[in-house]
Amino acid sequence: LGSGLKDALKKLAGKTVIDKAAVEELVKDLQRVLLQADVNVKLVMNLSKAIKQRSLEEEPPKGMSVREHVLRIVYQELVNLMGEEIEVTLGPQTILMAGLQGSGKTTTTGKLSRYFQKKGLRVGVICADVFRPGAYDQLKTLCDKVNVPCYGEPGEINAVKIVENGMKQLKNAEVLIIDTQGRHALEDELIDEIIKINDLSKASHRWLVLDAALGQQAREQAARFHDAINIDGVIITKMDGTAKGGGALSAVAETGSGIVFVGSGETIDDLERFDPDSFISRLLGMGDLKSLIERAEEAINAEEVDVNAMMKGKFTLRDMYKQLESLKKMGPLKQVMSMLPLGNIEIPEDAFDTTGKKMEAYKVIMDSMTNEELDDPSVIHASRIQRIATGAGVSQEEVRELLKYHKTMQRTLKGFKGMGGGKFNMQRMM
């Protein structure tokens, strides 16, 4: 938070009824912060209106302070601003990259090919940029690094023809990514060309690549591309710089889509799935809004853990990750566990060591797994372990350790059996 916002929040502390002046002051500070982060003026105004209205009209839930109530509304409205949550499917698909020159399309094409390759998919890339000299070499160099085939025809001026040939040449690719030209302005010619490429390739996704530093022009660019090819996702690049990426939110609003990925550096691995919480934290220049809200929410409705589902035997790696995260929020787990009637079930010393480092390491490893593997870890044998380890940049031993840890958790959770009741309330037991 900017210090202004913090002060405004302080004024709400200790209040038992909602104070209109205090809410207005908070909203004003929030506006200043968002505008500085390049968020579109109209979006900021709409957001302000919603926050004011809801703060004054909605009753704080029982047990929640006025300050927490307002903070929660601010957070929820900010999350709305982030657009749809976009799922990335891990199956055959064609992705068309759109955006102006310099936005980061080619770099991101390389990063995406690496991303899908790590998920075990066969990737192929087509260079349809006939405008920028050296476009093919740039893309080819990136693709060579990760051994992804790159099709291009340097010297050819018909981009549509290149795509047509490329599709034939790369017909074995499961994920086909088409990099396009951008030029500097939105010329009709450029738009006509990308429409033709979209029609020809029957692209499953049309992702708009935007520089985080792009301010109010983001809306116009998005509108133009959206009109032409129906943008269904936004990628924000250069988030490793000082820009906060707020401009891209108007592209999200304009296209009714959401942010798929965020580029965070110049190397091929600097690509992350969009995470609304970290984006919001960065936008506001603070790190703890989400956890503040969560603590408040836990106070009113203590976390319900669905033990039944886990006991039915289906405890996947994905479940494990979710459980670790939600359990972490509840504080020292050992203490909780020691109060449960677990009989003689043995809990390994480190089974619930959910502290930062290990979880982060597990997350990196799980990012290199396919959906199939996350849903059913029993399919993970030697060759897959090797692929996952290479993808995550860790040793095979570490992947094995994660799998072992999952098994231990699974066994431990089976111990909950016989406690009666499918859902139990952990908070009540503490």
Ligand code: GDP
């Ligand atoms: P294109 O014209 O849209 O294809 O853009 P390029 O992919 O050629 O990127 C333009 C410049 O931005 C290059 O110098 C890239 O290295 C740089 N770039 C792209 N993405 C990122 C990023 O996420 N972080 C940083 N720091 N630089 C990036």
Ligand code: MG
């Ligand atoms: Mg390019």
